[in-house]
Amino acid sequence: MTLSAQSLLSADSLAQIDKEVAKYPADQKPSAVMAALRIAQVEKGWLAPATIESVAQYLGMPTIAVYEVATFYNMYQLEPCGRHKITVCTNLPCQLQGADTVADYLKQKLGIGFGETTPDGRFTLKEGECMGTCGSGPLCLHNNHTMHAHLSPETVDKLLDELK
Amino acid sequence: MSAPYTGPKVCLWTLDHANPASLETYVANGGYSALKKILAEKTPAAEIIEQVKISALRGRGGAGFPTGLKWSFMPRNYEGDKYIVCNSDEGEPGTFKDRDIIEFNPHQLIEGMVIAGYTLGAKAGYNYIHGEIFELYESWEKALEEARSAGYLGNNICGSGWAFDVHAHQGYGAYVCGEETALLESIEGKKGQPRFKPPFPASFGLYGKPTTINNTETLASIPWIMRNGGQAFLDLGKPNNGGTKIFSISGHVNKPGNYEIPMGTPFADLLVMAGGVRDGHTLKAVIPGGSSAPVLPAEIIMACTLDYDSIAKAGSMFGSGAVIVMDETVCMVKALERLSYFYYEESCGQCTPCREGTGWMYRVVHRIEHGEGRPEDLDLLMSVGNNIAGRTICALGEAAVGPVQSFIKHFRQEFEYHIEHKRCMVGA
Numbered sequence: 325m326t327l328s329a330q331s332l333l334s335a336d337s338l339a340q341i342d343k344e345v346a347k348y349p350a351d352q353k354p355s356a357v358m359a360a361l362r363i364a365q366v367e368k369g370w371l372a373p374a375t376i377e378s379v380a381q382y383l384g385m386p387t388i389a390v391y392e393v394a395t396f397y398n399m400y401q402l403e404p405c406g407r408h409k410i411t412v413c414t415n416l417p418c419q420l421q422g423a424d425t426v427a428d429y430l431k432q433k434l435g436i437g438f439g440e441t442t443p444d445g446r447f448t449l450k451e452g453e454c455m456g457t458c459g460s461g462p463l464c465l466h467n468n469h470t471m472h473a474h475l476s477p478e479t480v481d482k483l484l485d486e487l488k
Numbered sequence: 489m490s491a492p493y494t495g496p497k498v499c500l501w502t503l504d505h506a507n508p509a510s511l512e513t514y515v516a517n518g519g520y521s522a523l524k525k526i527l528a529e530k531t532p533a534a535e536i537i538e539q540v541k542i543s544a545l546r547g548r549g550g551a552g553f554p555t556g557l558k559w560s561f562m563p564r565n566y567e568g569d570k571y572i573v574c575n576s577d578e579g580e581p582g583t584f585k586d587r588d589i590i591e592f593n594p595h596q597l598i599e600g601m602v603i604a605g606y607t608l609g610a611k612a613g614y615n616y617i618h619g620e621i622f623e624l625y626e627s628w629e630k631a632l633e634e635a636r637s638a639g640y641l642g643n644n645i646c647g648s649g650w651a652f653d654v655h656a657h658q659g660y661g662a663y664v665c666g667e668e669t670a671l672l673e674s675i676e677g678k679k680g681q682p683r684f685k686p687p688f689p690a691s692f693g694l695y696g697k698p699t700t701i702n703n704t705e706t707l708a709s710i711p712w713i714m715r716n717g718g719q720a721f722l723d724l725g726k727p728n729n730g731g732t733k734i735f736s737i738s739g740h741v742n743k744p745g746n747y748e749i750p751m752g753t754p755f756a757d758l759l760v761m762a763g764g765v766r767d768g769h770t771l772k773a774v775i776p777g778g779s780s781a782p783v784l785p786a787e788i789i790m791a792c793t794l795d796y797d798s799i800a801k802a803g804s805m806f807g808s809g810a811v812i813v814m815d816e817t818v819c820m821v822k823a824l825e826r827l828s829y830f831y832y833e834e835s836c837g838q839c840t841p842c843r844e845g846t847g848w849m850y851r852v853v854h855r856i857e858h859g860e861g862r863p864e865d866l867d868l869l870m871s872v873g874n875n876i877a878g879r880t881i882c883a884l885g886e887a888a889v890g891p892v893q894s895f896i897k898h899f900r901q902e903f904e905y906h907i908e909h910k911r912c913m914v915g916a
């Protein structure tokens with residue numbers, strides 16, 4: 325049975341989704357699906373099947389259509405991950421500016437590789453594609469939304485210390 | 489080199505002010521005056537389009553299509569909704585200019601979208617913002633709120649009685665959505681898979697309605713053109729290449745970043761502005777127009793000026809103006825391996841030649857880089873590339889082939905050395 329979004333998501337998340345829905349013509353609610361999944365993911369940490377189903381129900385979409393979106397765009401998190409997801413851009417411009425050194429430092433410091441989570445559930449490390457900010461590389465995204473630029477081993481140390 | 493450019497800038501001029509992104513800064517320097525004038529005088533759409541044509545503004549997202557001409561494709565007397573879409577889905581490796589417009593001059597982009605909406609008779613505008621720059625999605629929404637409160641958006645713009653609104657739409661990690669029809673699919677709440685064309689968006693766009701899609705820098709240039717005239721914009725650049733242009737320069741330079749300079753500036757001047765090649769190193773190669781543009785060896789790019797014509801003549805693409813600089817320490821096989829992985833990862837999977845071909849090319853480059861290359865691999869890569877290019881719905885296939893074929897063309901001996909000696913000749 326599908327749990328309704330009303331019972332799964334907080335009032336604040338629902339209000340945010342409603343704001344997104346209002347941007348589009350009244351008969352085009354699915355336009356808000358990308359934002360709705362993002363909002364649900366921020367609240368829940370990842371997109372469990374029940375969460376995806378409730379978003380589908382809330383927007384009046386077939387569940388499969390919401391799955392198509394959730395699986396197509398790579399910032400949606402389809403399995404549980406650490407509290408802090410660190411996505412490092414390793415594309416060519418960032419690589420030329422030292423992204424590999426930063427990525428290796430992160431792997432060694434956290435003791436995990438790309439796509440892995442630390443045993444204490446604190447960090448997940450991911451490899452990312454170009455984030456449209458190459459001039460400030462090496463850089464990473466924290467939990468999809470906060471960018472940290474001009475990374476070096478020293479700034480990585482500082483960042484990891486701040487993320488409890 | 490000629491003296492560094494100190495003339496007017498079209499898009500990033502607010503950076504010379506204390507609060508570059510604020511509405512006050514924008515308005516105090518002539519912002520929204522073009523919109524007010526157009527609404528007060530009820531300037532006919534044809535006159536606006538004429539100025540844009542005179543300006544020789546060409547699409548700043550990569551294709552370089554003349555903006556005035558694109559605008560003239562929109563049906564004039566269509567009875568129904570029409571849309572304006574701004575493409576800020578900036579994910580082509582090396583490109584990071586639109587993010588700076590959104591961060592540092594958000595209101596000029598809003599004014600540009602509103603003028604475009606007025607000119608083309610649109611009901612609303614959407615700005616599709618690359619998912620990874622989510623902080624700018626939020627800051628731009630704040631700018632929209634400011635513009636709404638000040639009467640530059642909404643039901644009665646500048647007291648004219650005309651209604652138009654602009655909204656932000658987020659991407660969430662899919663390079664292919666920079667392709668305009670994939671982007672429309674994405675706004676409609678679907679997977680971002682490009683559509684067959686025709687029909688073109690001007691007749692069948694967002695929600696099946698006539699739609700014009702322009703790049704961020706293109707739309708942000710419109711208020712400047714309307715304030716100063718199309719001719720003044722053209723005069724900033726060179727014939728057929730109007731305006732200043734933001735160049736994103738990254739890689740092995742001392743000062744990576746955005747530099748807004750006239751179209752037609754010698755590449756050598758841009759390199760100097762960016763602090764030159766990393767200290768103690770020499771220029772080896774440059775990708776002049778974003779990762780999809782064919783690479784050019786140092787001696788060729790050093791003779792180029794930065795405009796569509798000169799870069800095309802040299803055998804590459806002006807593209808988005810994203811300049812990736814590589815010095816003599818770069819292994820071209822390794823560099824190509826990373827780019828090929830990107831296209832493999834980002835292919836939407838819709839067309840077989842691209843879905844299978846990008847993976848195939850990546851695997852072959854990967855094995856060359858890792859000492860397992862075979863003598864026939866270079867011919868194989870060229871042939872796989874030839875069987876992708878021109879056989880797909882969108883340009884992502886060609887974009888994946890451009891780097892592969894040009895890296896092999898200009899740096900063949902590096903690839904051959906890798907295959908023969910199972911290691912890199914750079915630093916050997």
Ligand code: FES
Binds near residue numbers: 418
């Ligand atoms: S290559 Fe890393 S942000 Fe573009």
